[in-house]
Every structure is written in C-alpha cells, then in structure tokens.
Amino acid sequence: MRTMQSHIAGKFRGWMQAVVAVALVSVVAACGGGGSSSSNNSSTTLNGGSLPASPTQQPIDPNAAANKANTVPITVGRGVNGVINIPTVSVTVCPPGTTTNCQVINNIQVDTGSFGLRLVSSVVNTASLPISTLTSGAQLGECATFADGYTWGTVRTATVQIGGETTSRAIPIQIIGDPAAGTVPAKGCGSGSAENTVSDLGANGILGIGTALTDCGTTCSTASTANTYSNYFTCSGGTCNRATVPLNQQVANPVANFATDNNGVIVQMPPVPDTGATSATGTLVFGIGTQSNNVPPPTMQTFTTKGNGDLNNSVYNGTTVQAFFDSGSNAYFFADSSLAQCPSNYAGFYCPSSAQTRSITLGGESSTRASVSIGILSASTLFGNSSNYAFNDLAGQIGSSSFDLGLPFFYGRHMYYGFDNGSQAPYVGF
Template sequence: MPTSVLTSRQSRGSRARPFRFLSTAALVAFVALFAACGGGGGSSNSSSSGGNSNGSSGNGNGSGGSAAVPSPTQQPTAATAANTVAVTVNSGLTGTLPNIPTVSVTICVPGTSTCQTVDNVQVDTASFGLRLLASALPNLLNSLPAAAANGGTLAECTAFADGYTWGTVRPADVKIGGETASSIPVQVIGDLGSNTVPQACAGFGDPQNTVQDLGANGILGIGVAPYDSFGSYFACPGNANCSAVTVTQTQLVANPVPRFGTDGNGVILEMAPVSDSGAPSATGTLVFGIGTQPNNAMTASQSFTTDSSGRLSATFNGRTLQAFLDSGSNAIFFANGNLPQCGGNLGTFYCPSSTQSFSAALVSHNGATSGTAVFNVANANALLGSGANYAANNLAGEYGSSASLDLGLSFFYGRYVYYGMDMTASGGKAPYVAY
C-alpha cells in the first residue's frame, strides 16, 4: 500500500533550482507525500476543510471550476511492433508510489552481445537521457567502460526536484522494444562513493541513488531535447577529487530516441483509460516515431511548439503560466487557494468534496497555435487512502511555483501524447507536444 507519494523525476538542470524543468525560468513539481494505510491522515476531515471545494478560478478565464467532465477514452496501440514497448503502472519496486509509468530497457556493452535487461525504469517525458542504478546492473556494471574527462572518470550530477542523482557516465548500446541506440552516454547512478559528491551537487537536496530513494531502477528521459546539456559534469581522477568540467556534445548523456534511426523523430505515450475512482494498476504503450510507421500516425487534434525543454504557455487561474506535459510527475500540479488540500499524510494533494473540472488555455512557445487542456480533480484521500490504488486519472495537488502548470501522468490516461524531438540543429522541425 502507498506510504510515500512522489512526483517529478525531471532533471532541473539550468531551470529554477528548487524544482525541475529544463530551462532557466521553468519549474517542475516534485513532492514527497505520504498516503496512510486505511485512509489515515488526510481522511474525511481533510476532504471538507479549508476553502471552497468548488475550486474557483479554475478555468482559463479565471472563473470557477465546474462539475466533472467525462475522462478521455483512447485505447493504446498493442505493444507488439518493433517500435513499441509496453508501459506498466503498478505498486512498483517499493509499493509506495502511485502513477509511476515503467518500461524494460536492455543495456549492452557497445558493439557486443554482453547485455542485461532492466525492468521498472520510469518513463519521463520531461527529462533527457537514460539513467540506471548501479544496483540494477549486477552482471554488467564491471564490463561497461567509464567515460573519461581531464584525466579522470567522467561523472554527472543531475538535479531533480526531490534531490539529485550522482554517478559515472558510460557509453552503452541501449535497446528498447525493437529499437537500438548504439554507443550513447548513459548515467550509472550510485557507482561512486558518497564522499565523492561535489558540494554543488549536494546542495540540490537528498541523494536519489538507491531503489528506495528513486522508486524505480532508473529513469528513461525521452523529452524533446536530444542531449542532457542541463546536467552538471565532473572529472574525477581516481574516482575521487571531482571537479567541474566542460564536455563536448558527444559526451553528454543522450536521449536514446533521436538515435533510433527511422523512428527517431519522436515518441507517443499512450496510456489506457482508468476508472475515475482509481485503479490498482494501468497499462500503456510507448511508441517510437511519429508518422514513420503504420502504428504511429499523427492523429492529435491539438499541437503546440515548445521551447528546447518542452515548455509552452498557459492561461490558467487568471494568470499566464508556463506549462509542460510530464509523465515524470505523478499528478497534475497547480496552485489554487480555493481548493482544499488534504493535509495530514496526504499533504498538499487536493481533497475537494466533489470532483471538479478545470480548463487551461494553452499557447505554443512561438505563439502560433492555441488550444485547451481539460482535466478533473478528485479527492486524493478517496483515490489513495485505501492503499489499493496505484493509478489515478484525476489526482492533483499544489507544489512548487504558482507560475507553473505541470500536467503530470494523471493527464495522460486515455490519451495519446506526442513529443516531437528538437531537430533544429540539423535544420529540422522545432520541438513540439501534441494530444
């Protein structure tokens, strides 16, 4: 049953430092909350306390939230083709985290058949690059060569809203479904001693270098950027005395998708619909390529160009915000002082007395297109308090800056969400998201 509810797994990089989004002004929500077994803290008292449960200032015009609307119902493509991989949401490795989508990834010593498959790797559409725990590679770790920089081992500190990951950078062949990215830099988390963590990295918060801390065996960052140019890189002579270093693009931890050849222009995350009262598990399909195969045609009704890290704009709660669609956040996060928070062990998750509908007006980063994001917000204690549910399509809360709208995994159920890779460096398309 859930005892700890985490969100955002995006790297913060050069984004606003307390949270995680890959740009200087962006924020990504992370929160460590606790869902008590049998509906402990944040129970019926929380659902009726504090503020107007109608959630005023909910839509793009700043008026009140309205009655719940039907949830989306798109069904995912079968994960049988070479450009697909099955996605699972369930109790996971720790039994503590709802709305954590995971896939299996195979990692190999470059150019060899020496490989290991790692299950329970979180799918994060708002970070960039593959990061795997050293503990998840017991049969392969010693065979993976470490990259070098300035006479030492190359390591990366990646800042997340809940802390940081620290470990070496190593080239590897990455295989997901039937796709392969050959010899790309990946981060191996937790393979360096805690005494090697640079002070600048430790300042990001708590280390996220174990299964218990991370809630998964790794993070698959498949957002719109081809490289993680937002992380902090270090040279560690003798795996110690680490100091900051500037690296070339070829040394940056790489998003594997743009290296998939024909199917490297984007991804579609397709999550099956779930009950509005929550579910013990959920399934989906991660499809590689957009318009490259019979199973990945662009059918979205709304499409938005983004900046290089996946951001667009939103008018919501009567304000202009930055918005992002982020499978690495386990709920929809936005500020609304009129929605009651659960309190207790459910912290700042929202607990309205009845399910409310909200609408945000979205605008492309270049201002060329606009659209609408509609979502419901239900009582988090009713969704999670029993400890039986790990999937919820209407889980929401407040975390981080009031200047951001984080459309986390709750928004994805019953939808196809498209991410077009940033191909501007080679004269191609600008990055975009669509649904």
C-alpha cells in the same frame, strides 16, 4: 519529473530539467481540437461535484506483429516500491559495439520531462560499460538535481535496446549511485537527501524521452556557462569541479539515437475509472509518421516549444504559467488557493470536499492556443483503496509559475513528442 510516494509515504521529488537554448527554425501547424477533454460536455458526478468527461483513446497493441518493431509495453502498477502512477518499461543495455552480453532491466520509469537513460547501480552490472572520460583523461560524473535531493553517479557508455529498436551507437547513460563516482561534490550538487537507490526513486531507473537530444545541451558544452551551471563534474583527490562536456558525451535521449523511428515518441495510455484502477497497460511508440502505426491524426493539437518541451505561454486563472506534459509526474501539480490541501498524511496533495474541474489554456511558441479541462478528486478518497496505483484525477501543489500536466493527463490519450533534431522544431501534441 515530480513524483510523490504513496500510500504510506509522503515525499516529493522533482526533476529539474536542463534548459537547452535553441532557435526555432520552423513552425508546426496545429490541426485543431484533437483529444481535448473540454470538447465533451458530458460529466461524472462524484462527492457532490463533477468531473469533465475522460478522454477515451486506447493504446495500440504492442504485441501485434505489425507493431513489434517500434513499440514497447508501458505498465503502471505497484512497481518496485508501491509508488502510484509510475509508468515503466523494460530496457536492455549492452557493452559498446555489441548486442551480446546484454542486461535486461525492468521497471524503468518513462519520463517525458527529462532527457536520457539513468539506471540505479544496484540493478546493473557495470563491469562491461566503460566510464566516460574527457580528452584530458578525467573521469566524468554527473549530479542530477531534484526538488528535495539529488542523484550522483558516473557517466558510462552502452548500446541501448528498447522494444524492437537499438541505438546506432553506444550512448552516454548515467549510473546512479555508482561507487566508482567517488565522493559527492561538496558544492554544486543540490541540497537535501541523496536519491541514489531504487527505494528513493520508486523505480530501477529513468528513461528520459522528452523533446531534447541531450540532458544539458549548450549550457554544459560552452565553457562560459558550464563553469557555473554544468551538472557534470571531474573529481581528483576529493575535490570536484564543474566540467565542460561536448554534446556527444552528454547523457543522451536513447530514442533520438535509434537507427530508425528516431524523430519522436508517442505515449499511449488507456482510460482509467475516475476512482482509480489497480493497474494500467499502455504502449510507447517510437517515431512519428515513420510507420503505419505512428501517423498523427488530422485532429491532433500540436504546440511548438523550445528545446525542453515546455509550453511557456499557457494561462491559468489569468496568470501566465509554464505548462508541460510530464509522464514522470504522478499527479497534476499547480497552485490553486481555492483547492483544499490534504492533511499531513497526504501533505502536498489536494483534498477538495467535492469533485472539481479546472481549465488551463495551453500555449507554446506559435500562436496556437487550446483550452483543456482536468478533473480533481480528493487524494484521501483516491488512496482509500490501497490496491489502486493508476489515477487520472490526482492533483497536488506546486509553485505558482508552473502547471505540471502529469500522468493523469495521459490516460485515454496519445501524447506526441517531436524531437529538437535540427530538421524539425521541437513540439508536443495530443
């Protein structure tokens, strides 16, 4: 997840995904062409340049009777702190083993680039949510690392409800900024500023629903790697050490733990105008091919991935890059020296003098390849209307080895994420 504050702030943050090592046991076949904006030759001219035609898929109605069981509305708007392109849902957390004495938490960011539910401590009463401990009795804390800082908090367990779905067991979640976590580890907890508040996150929490089932996997459950790379800690007397944590105690993808509709998600966002919109309302659908409302179309373009959902064999400007579809990023982020960067008031974003189109060839673990085109408008032009919070053509700078297809790519599309659940290889598609 990579997000920049707007309209008056200028702060990047990026979610560093835990790498889950998996063996692909099957190949998901591509069906050709669905949703690629490059297949439409019409264009819109802006600022003397042109943009590719925007995709036009509409989300299904989450309030329709047939859809209520496995959907929840997604809202993009001003949110809790005026951050642009933050898709949010409401989440309900309950004490383990019950669906009473529950708390509804609004403005939780939908993040397909991370895994697990994380709530800021100031918005949740944790008294009924027990802290996770290892067999030794040591209390678990977790440090999640961002590009410009980190979060630190406890691991607690809760039953999680989203829309009409409920986890079949109490699952581990992270409580960001939980005072019970104690002192931040002196070593191994990232650098930069703490990101432990609603103001810093731009949301009340993060709902990680990417392709992995837990946020660290075998990296943290295997002692030889956990000793160096684990994001989990046990602390005593002010000293914290990395911990080896079994898979069932790691912060877990809630959707993968639903009783039904638990094999993946579909993020559906409506089209928005090229110059932005004040808000946008989409739908998060649970399950793929499990209900009449989540059957993939025959034209869907599908890419198998490794456990973290990245497209490691993508190509941009002749260079192999790691591409990923990340609803938790509020812009496209990639390196392109031909695009002018913005002045300091919008540092990190691109500000080309005219509308631009760029194309990337997407490639996952199978032989499937597909070219898609994206549009880019100057951030200073887009931010000229301070009441707009939904943008489909905002872009910014990132390292040359990555290509982040953030929320702008989602507008007008149905984005599919198949989970790495043992019965299928992880995949992404649209």
